[in-house]
Amino acid sequence: MHCVIPPADAPIISLTLIGTGEPRLRMEKRLSCAAAGLGIRLDLTICKEADSIPFSQTPAVLYENKVIFNGLPRTEAIAAWLKSLL
16 A cells, blocks of 8 residues: 545544554554545544553554554554545
């Protein structure tokens, strides 16, 4: 899956990404690439204050305040989930 820039009129999905360091950066890249490959734009809120949030494994991705992913899933798994929202 290649990262491309989605068109300006692409659907937008709002997510929250919780985590720090290299794992958060890797998850951010995977989310961006998965979304772009489907022609989706992300409204991504990044929370680096993982200490105040009760997650055992970060990075964590939330959609509508529900944990969708934690850890580092494959980009293909993220794309499949995003596609299910369309």
